[in-house]
Amino acid sequence: MSDKQTQSIVIKGIPASSGIVIGKAYVLDRHMICVLERPIDESQMENEIGRFKSAVEASQNEMSDLAESVKAELGTEAPFLIFDAYSQILKDPSLIKETERIIKEKLCNAEWALKMLLESYHSRFTKIKDTYFRERLNDIEQVVRRLQRHLIQEEAQSLANLEEPVIIVAHDLSPADTIQLDPKKVIGFATDMGGRTSHAGIIASSLDIPAVVGLKTLSLQVRSGDPVIIDGNTGEVVIFPTAGEFVEYNKKRQKYLYYDKSLHAEMGMEAKTLDDVTIKLMANIESSHDLAHVMENGAEGVGLYRTEYLYINRMHWPDEEEQLEDYKKVAQAVGPHGGVIRTLDLGGDKIAAGSNDFEPEPNPALGLRAIRFCLGRPDIFKTQLRAILRASAYGKLKIMYPLITTLEELIDANKILDCVKNELLEEGKAFDDAIEVGIMIETPSSVMIADELARHCSFFSIGTNDLIQYTLAIDRVNEKVAYLYQPLSPAILRMLSQTAKAGERAGIGVSVCGEMAGDPLYAMILIGFGSVRELSMDVHSIPRIKKFIRSITVKDARCLAEEALQMNSAEQIRALLTHHIDKFVMQEIGSGIEDDGS
Missing domain, CATH: 1.10.274.10 (PtsI, HPr-binding domain)
Structure with a gap:
């Protein structure tokens, strides 16, 4: 980077921890270790x-x-x-x-x-x-x-002895790096690697340090001492900000601090609309270790526990006792609010490191995964179900099957569950015999037979991420077709509406646990679909969604949903929502409507 740099560079990454910070960069040089082969006898x-x-x-x-x-x-x-x-x-x-x-x-x-x-x-x-x-x-x-x-016997560069407040810029950060972060000296960080669930993001949230990850080549474009702005709300990093950008981001920072203070002031309040309808806001978690943040952010329980974490970080399957201890933590932490434990969703493009059950597939998303894998490996499935059932004796838990596409899959899964219940009864082990069992609605086929599926389960949870991809036949991580990923597509909204109506006819609960639940723009229309009264999202999205819900009415949401269902393009629907939703509220919430490429 030239010392005479006069034009700023803005790089877009993934927001990992909210907040805005302005300061000097400190580039952490983590060169690759030079490993040479040395033959031995x-x-x-x-x-x-x-x-x-x-x-x-x-x-x-x-x-x-x-x-x-x-x-x-x-x-x-x-x-x-x-x-x-x-x-x-x-x-x-x-x-x-x-x-x-x-x-x-x-x-x-x-x-x-x-x-x-x-x-x-x-x-x-x-x-x-x-x-x-x-x-x-x-x-x-x-x-x-x-x-x-x-x-x-090589020593790594240390962050323990920084002399002034800096913004850490690195290719990646390990736990050894992140644990050395002193919030008084490290005011923010940005990495080339990582995503929303990266360890760096977890530590950043715990320390309340703004962070952006997934910036690809940032560490190659910055030198120690360069002025940098980190916007952990939008995922933007500005190198060598201009005077105008400095003023702009400083104002945004002050506004964010004021807004963050107001969110915390409402943390203990109900997510109740202006016309007195309560919306239950729950958290999506990757591990029982996320529970500390669940209650801190005002969540009412866990709406989705992705249990794959227990399987993916190892090379052998977790046994019943290990899983029991993990699920017990969830049951005991959520109290009367309850927790939904999704059964194993491995397979396809999610494989356990030590498993030999999965062969390379040309279309992994359409292959052996989720409930298909579990029904093919009842030994693994039954072990998990036993652990969940036994944990239900310690608190209110629900079971949820992923990727149900046929009625037969649901019936077969329930038969295995009944078999496990009988085994536990014979063994004299306690569990909640009335535990609720639900399914993920995340494929067009499950939407089309939702009425039949509803007769064999206690609730629906709509997984909008997969539903959008399967319905629109696109891979949203493929940059060439990412523009087709349209949550407000008429096809998607009609499927959401159809599922909500099927749940209402059957008298079962309907929740949404995909990314749409965590954005105010989408939450508005979801609430407009009659029976949707539960939203589950990333824990850090809960405070802003709660604030937003307390500013709207269900009556308005229903009117917007009905009007949107008559439209024939995502652009028209987006224009409708942005026109009717109060601009000041949306700016306060920071939903990113203007630059949302979805």
Whole structure:
């Protein structure tokens, strides 16, 4: 970057932690470790395996020390998800055995064996399109890099001794990096890698530090000392801001701080419309460790627990007792509000690192995944159902099946559930025999037979992310067709309306748990679909949606929904909503209507 830079550069990434900050960049230089192959003979093999085991032990001790530091610094268990993930990988027998196997078979040094192991993981994980699961490859990579550093005795650059407040810019941040972040010295950070569920974002939220991730090449465009603006609300990073941009973002920052204060003031209030209709706002979570943020942000329970986290960070399936302990935490934390546990949604483009159940597929989203996988592996399915049922004895839980496309799938899943219930009764183990069982509505086929499906379940939860993709036949992570991802498409709205009516006719609850639930523009029309009275979303979206709901009426929402259903284009519907929704309210909420490319 030139010292005479006069024009700013604006880069768009993924907002990971809200807030706006202006300051100097500090570029964290994490160069790739240079690992060379060193042949060994059989007499050196056991010594090399011993070196590897020592590196594992040293890394485990580091993780333990870091976890204790977090506990002392933050006083909350939320970030422990990070250390659990890393510790599970370090303790996984498959990782250890596979590394030892490579050392023995290839007669090579331990750091080279780890390099080969990482390459094999890359070949599997790079096929995964789901953001959350692709980020788990970063977990494995960070662990392998840590082991290699111990083996070659290389020290990493530290953030512990910063002399002034800075904005950290890096290719990626590991837990070892993030735990060193002192909020008095690190006022924000931006990374090339990562997504909404990245570990860096989790720590940033815990420390209340603005952060943007997924910026691709930012670290190559910035030097330490360069002035930078981080907008964690929109995902924008401005390098060398002009005087005008400085003033503009400073005003936005002051407005955000005022708005954030007003959100917290209403945190304990109900999400009740001006015409006295209560909308239940729940949280989507990836792990039981997210529970600390659920109540902090005013959620009324958990509307979607994606249990895949328990499977993806390891190379062997979690057993019943481990799952029971995890689901118990959810049951005990949500209290009377309740929690919805979605059964395993692995398969397709979501694969467990150590599983041999999945073969490469030409169309993974249409292949062996979710309930299809569970019905094909009843042993794994029954283990999870047993754990969920046993956890229901400790609090109000519900079970939800993903990707139901036929009536037969739902009936077969319920038969397995009944079988598990009978087993637990015979064993004398307690559970809630009246536990509610619902399904995800996320394909056109499930919408079309919603009336029949409703006779065999207790509730619907509409997964708008997959419903949009399956209905419009597009892959929204494919930049060439991303413009077709239209949540306000007439086809989508009619499917949402049809599902809501089917639920109303059957007298069962209908909720929405996709990304549409967390945006005020879409929430307005969802509430207009009669029976939708529950919205589940990213925990950090709850305060702004609650504030928005308290400013509208259901009567207006219904009128807008009815009018929108008569329109024939997403553009017309968007114009209708933006015209009728109070502009001041939308600006206050910050829904991003103007630049929403969906």
